[in-house]
Amino acid sequence: MTKNKIKTKKSNKTLETAREAGYFGKKMLESAIRAQDEGKPIGWSMANWWEGDIIAKAMGVNLVYPENWGAFCASIRRAEPFLEISDGEGFPNTLCGYARNNIGFAKTLKENDFVIPADAPGGGLAKPIMMLASGAACDARYKWFQSLGRYLDGVPVWMLELPQTGAREFFLPENKANNLKFIVKELKLLIRFLEDLLKCKMDDAKLEAMVDQAFKTLGLAHEVDLLRRNVPSPMVSQDFWSIMIPHFYLPDDPEAYEFYQRVYAEVKHKVDNGIGAIPNEKYRMMFGELPPWHSIGFFDDIAERYGIAMVMESWNYHAPTPLPEEEIDGVTDPLERIARLCYHKYTEYNPAALKYAVAPSYFSAPFLEYAEIYRTDGFMAHPLMSCRPATYTLMQTLQRLEEKRLVPGVVVNGDIIDLRVFNLEEAYSKVEAFTETMDHYRELRRKAGMAW
Amino acid sequence: MEEQNNTGLRRAAEIYRHRGLRARQLKEEGKKIFGYFCCYPPIELLTALDITPIRVLGNMDEPVTEADDYLPPVMCIFCRSAFDLGMKAQYNYFDGFVGAHACDGAERTSFIWQNYIHSPCNFQLDVPHTAHGPALTFFKEQIALFQKTLETFCGTQIHPDDLRQAIALHNRQRALVRELYGLRKPNPPLVSGTEMLQVLIAVMSIPVTEGNDLLQAVINEVTTRANPHAPKHRLLIWGSLIDHAAFTELIESSGFNIVVEDTAIGTRPFWHDIEMTADPLDGISDHYLNEVLCPRTFRETGPSYQADSDARFNYLKEFAKHWNVDGVFANIIRNCDIHGYEVPVIKDYLNAIGLPVLVIEQDYSTAALEPLRTRFEAFAESIDGY
Ligand code: SF4
Ligand code: SF4
Numbered sequence: 001m002t003k004n005k006i007k008t009k010k011s012n013k014t015l016e017t018a019r020e021a022g023y024f025g026k027k028m029l030e031s032a033i034r035a036q037d038e039g040k041p042i043g044w045s046m047a048n049w050w051e052g053d054i055i056a057k058a059m060g061v062n063l064v065y066p067e068n069w070g071a072f073c074a075s076i077r078r079a080e081p082f083l084e085i086s087d088g089e090g091f092p093n094t095l096c097g098y099a100r101n102n103i104g105f106a107k108t109l110k111e112n113d114f115v116i117p118a119d120a121p122g123g124g125l126a127k128p129i130m131m132l133a134s135g136a137a138c139d140a141r142y143k144w145f146q147s148l149g150r151y152l153d154g155v156p157v158w159m160l161e162l163p164q165t166g167a168r169e170f171f172l173p174e175n176k177a178n179n180l181k182f183i184v185k186e187l188k189l190l191i192r193f194l195e196d197l198l199k200c201k202m203d204d205a206k207l208e209a210m211v212d213q214a215f216k217t218l219g220l221a222h223e224v225d226l227l228r229r230n231v232p233s234p235m236v237s238q239d240f241w242s243i244m245i246p247h248f249y250l251p252d253d254p255e256a257y258e259f260y261q262r263v264y265a266e267v268k269h270k271v272d273n274g275i276g277a278i279p280n281e282k283y284r285m286m287f288g289e290l291p292p293w294h295s296i297g298f299f300d301d302i303a304e305r306y307g308i309a310m311v312m313e314s315w316n317y318h319a320p321t322p323l324p325e326e327e328i329d330g331v332t333d334p335l336e337r338i339a340r341l342c343y344h345k346y347t348e349y350n351p352a353a354l355k356y357a358v359a360p361s362y363f364s365a366p367f368l369e370y371a372e373i374y375r376t377d378g379f380m381a382h383p384l385m386s387c388r389p390a391t392y393t394l395m396q397t398l399q400r401l402e403e404k405r406l407v408p409g410v411v412v413n414g415d416i417i418d419l420r421v422f423n424l425e426e427a428y429s430k431v432e433a434f435t436e437t438m439d440h441y442r443e444l445r446r447k448a449g450m451a452w
Numbered sequence: 453m454e455e456q457n458n459t460g461l462r463r464a465a466e467i468y469r470h471r472g473l474r475a476r477q478l479k480e481e482g483k484k485i486f487g488y489f490c491c492y493p494p495i496e497l498l499t500a501l502d503i504t505p506i507r508v509l510g511n512m513d514e515p516v517t518e519a520d521d522y523l524p525p526v527m528c529i530f531c532r533s534a535f536d537l538g539m540k541a542q543y544n545y546f547d548g549f550v551g552a553h554a555c556d557g558a559e560r561t562s563f564i565w566q567n568y569i570h571s572p573c574n575f576q577l578d579v580p581h582t583a584h585g586p587a588l589t590f591f592k593e594q595i596a597l598f599q600k601t602l603e604t605f606c607g608t609q610i611h612p613d614d615l616r617q618a619i620a621l622h623n624r625q626r627a628l629v630r631e632l633y634g635l636r637k638p639n640p641p642l643v644s645g646t647e648m649l650q651v652l653i654a655v656m657s658i659p660v661t662e663g664n665d666l667l668q669a670v671i672n673e674v675t676t677r678a679n680p681h682a683p684k685h686r687l688l689i690w691g692s693l694i695d696h697a698a699f700t701e702l703i704e705s706s707g708f709n710i711v712v713e714d715t716a717i718g719t720r721p722f723w724h725d726i727e728m729t730a731d732p733l734d735g736i737s738d739h740y741l742n743e744v745l746c747p748r749t750f751r752e753t754g755p756s757y758q759a760d761s762d763a764r765f766n767y768l769k770e771f772a773k774h775w776n777v778d779g780v781f782a783n784i785i786r787n788c789d790i791h792g793y794e795v796p797v798i799k800d801y802l803n804a805i806g807l808p809v810l811v812i813e814q815d816y817s818t819a820a821l822e823p824l825r826t827r828f829e830a831f832a833e834s835i836d837g838y
Contacts, residue, residue, distance in 0.1 A: 090799060092784060092792040092813055094526075099793075133750070135581040139556045142581060142750050143793035149757040150796060159582045159750040163590065164553060166563065166576030169597060178593040185586035359563045359576070383524050388787060391524050392560040396567065399521065 035062040036126035048134035070098030097386035097417030099144035106151035136162035138389035167353035183339035210252035217251035221319040232276025237310035282307030289390035315366035375452035379409040460673035467654035492552040499618035507656035548573035592737035628667035645710025692785035707832030
């Protein structure tokens with residue numbers, strides 16, 4: 001493990017609106033704490049790609065996301081003590097850093113009779129009455145909540161499945177219908193669980209309104225993504241990692257929609273006036289997967305030193321492309337609409353996955369498409385010690401990007417939480433050398449008659 | 453390989469040592485061979501089509517070299533090792549490959565396997581993480597798609613009677629494995645952990661009928677021979693799989709008899725029979741989703757931590773009672789999240805029923821085994837005072 005040589009430098013977001021986005025993270029945490037004071041139900045939730053959290057919120061549960069809180073703890077360098085507690089409890093230190101952070105916090109909370117310690121980062125997480133686990137994307141999303149039973153004794157975990165069909169199997173007749181039917185049934189079970197737990201009924205009109213709102217917000221977030229195709233790039237990943245919180249966690253919140261209207265206006269203004277997010281954009285790169293939250297300033301530095309704009313990042317956190325009309329026209333049942341949205345999110349890159357032989361479609365295939373759409377010169381892979389699911393497919397992505405799209409990659413090792421594995425000096429020298437590689441491949445693409 | 457008419461343990465050891473040999477012979481005879489990952493693909497469908505299912509395993513003895521460019525070092529090294537062998541053409545006799553969404557590692561490795569190691573037929577089985585009613589329906593539908601894929605590939609339909617016969621053959625195998633497990637109840641056990649491992653890997657490397665003959669021969673042999681084993685501490689292994697005899701030999705030469713393994717090359721694939729249902733896919737789907745007890749499947753939480761642990765692990769209490777277990781080795785292949793998250797709860801549960809637990813996170817390498825010996829020896833000593 002390398003010595004910690006990290007500067008404590010926050011990122012300079014290039015969008016005015018990105019600077020406002022911290023409000024939404026605070027809003028989630030504060031409303032849970034307020035809910036606790038008012039005796040209202042609180043839930044801890046995994047990000048679940050809009051499958052179940054809207055339902056829980058429509059039932060009046062105030063949700064907080066320990067994953068997101070983990071990123072926050074890491075960004076202010078407050079995760080370490082919680083990680084040590086988790087290790088001391090016997091959990092392997094190779095588990096997801098966010099999970100270890102949350103396990104450490106849950107133990108602290110239990111030992112404090114469930115009164116949040118006064119110095120908890122961001123005000124801490126209030127004790128939940130339920131935890132909403134997810135079968136999507138990684139095993140940590142349910143094993144972690146299950147393991148919290150040790151500290152949150154008697155708090156039920158509801159496991160919401162999101163099927164993940166293979167790229168080839170996606171095209172088999174019946175498979176889509178089976179998947180959608182399954183998701184809807186899972187949602188009905190979730191509603192039944194919540195109704196039993198909360199002793200109240202789902203307000204269908206409220207759910208419908210929230211789903212409508214979520215579709216609108218996600219649509220707008222996608223419009224912002226489209227604007228990022230422009231050269232020079234009107235915003236960069238440093239902006240995205242701030243503005244993603246409202247659409248990823250709060251798309252049903254009208255404030256999130258209003259926020260995206262302002263984001264859209266600002267980004268559009270920059271596009272219309274040819275204003276780039278960074279001065280002298282020379283290289284356009286993609287980033288996968290989760291960033292080193294503790295050292296986001298690194299991206300500003302490479303922009304300044306080498307003219308590198310991070311123009312697109314992991315598929316995970318982005319709104320999907322809007323559902324094709326024939327998919328959603330006349331579909332009014334909110335559960336069916338949610339099912340179609342999540343299924344679409346998880347399968348829309350399946351054709352690309354087959355074309356480039358990069359199944360599973362999630363994680364890898366989108367980058368193969370982004371390469372051209374966002375006219376990228378390179379890919380930065382950030383293998384994470386503690387988020388393996390996001391790391392498993394990085395090598396494949398690197399390989400296929402170079403082979404099929406003539407877009408080279410550079411590997412910068414690091415972690416979402418652990419400070420020890422990120423060596424800033426080494427990262428700079430790798431990136432500096434990589435600029436020459438990008439020049440070389442630009443030439444290769446030109447010779448091969450590629451469009452960018 | 454020595455004479456094929458070796459029977460019993462000797463033959464099992466031979467097959468274990470030359471895992472692909474029988475499959476290659478069958479292939480030369482014109483038979484179809486499919487590889488599969490972990491305990492979840494329903495191999496009965498393959499048997500019904502006269503396809504030999506071969507379990508994909510790694511090799512703790514072989515450094516991972518080829519996989520480095522495709523799977524990152526932070527991944528479960530068992531998965532990396534299996535893929536590495538695939539890239540080194542050690543499974544190049546497969547006519548097909550069945551991946552499953554067993555755990556993250558198995559799922560991603562299966563996908564990447566299909567991208568880089570090309571078999572004529574591939575299928576990726578989505579196994580739900582929950583055992584809710586709708587999950588079972590969905591899983592059955594997935595299995596039906598798998599069936600159709602196989603039928604298209606083979607150009608022939610599976611007749612329900614053939615499927616029933618395949619289920620019966622695999623149930624027979626399960627029963628024989630359980631019978632063999634029963635022979636580990638005496639003290640000393642009639643079968644060692646190393647012998648058991650070799651037998652189980654052997655039956656996962658040959659057609660089911662040959663596996664059943666082998667099991668029967670092993671049972672005959674161990675019940676009639678002079679028991680070569682001496683009484684030692686009786687160990688239950690829980691957790692990630694062990695697929696190399698060097699590991700079991702190390703444990704058994706450090707003061708233990710391994711008497712039962714709750715792992716993917718142990719009780720998990722064999723402990724329950726598939727029920728013969730009117731539609732065979734009902735019994736098959738129920739078996740694989742509900743009866744294969746890997747902690748990768750989420751079971752509803754109970755009203756309390758204790759109730760939840762009891763519901764999830766009471767079968768271990770039964771194992772401990774019937775096999776008269778003195779201690780438990782929780783084997784965690786480094787980066788196996790499924791078992792990693794369970795470490796504190798499994799310790800809580802087993803300690804509460806009076807069983808000491810040794811947890812080791814290991815790197816799936818025979819080169820890294822010897823340093824573990826002192827830990828097993830110390831554990832054996834500590835059991836005396838427990
Ligand atoms: S392992 Fe990765 S994807 Fe899973 S919860 Fe942790 S950070 Fe999120
Ligand atoms: S953790 Fe479970 S599902 Fe994954 S490889 Fe091991 S036994 Fe199979």
